[in-house]
Amino acid sequence: MRNSRFIFVVSGIVQCVGFRYHTRKQAQALGISGYAKNLSDGRVEVLAVGDIVQINTLYDWLQIGPASAKVDRVIKREIEDTNEQMFSSGEFKIL
Structure with missing residues (x-):
């Protein structure tokens, strides 16, 4: 199975929380493999x-986030190709 x-790009109060x-x-x-990283504009990017x-x-969880955050919006975009060699199966990094 592929x-x-x-x-996902998450907007709101999502950094430092x-x-x-x-x-x-x-x-x-x-x-899920991937990463979560802060963007310079205050949003968080998540690759899943x-x-x-x-x-x-x-995705459903990202729309709510942890109790310490206030999520305003989540943009979801499917991508065709990614460098999966940057993480092992099941590995999720914080960048």
Whole structure:
């Protein structure tokens, strides 16, 4: 089965509130590979690679985030190709 690949860009109060840490915890529990990184404009970018059902579960969680965050918007974009060699299967990094 081919893995699905999505980039999410999360807006709101999502930096300096543990958002990336909690995203990694959620992704690891779902068996999703990828990363979460802060963007210079205050948003957080999340790359998620894995089963589409699990990715959709992560997407639902990203729209709420941890209690310390206030999510205003999540942009979801499917991508065709990514450098999957930057992480092992099930590995989710904080960049």
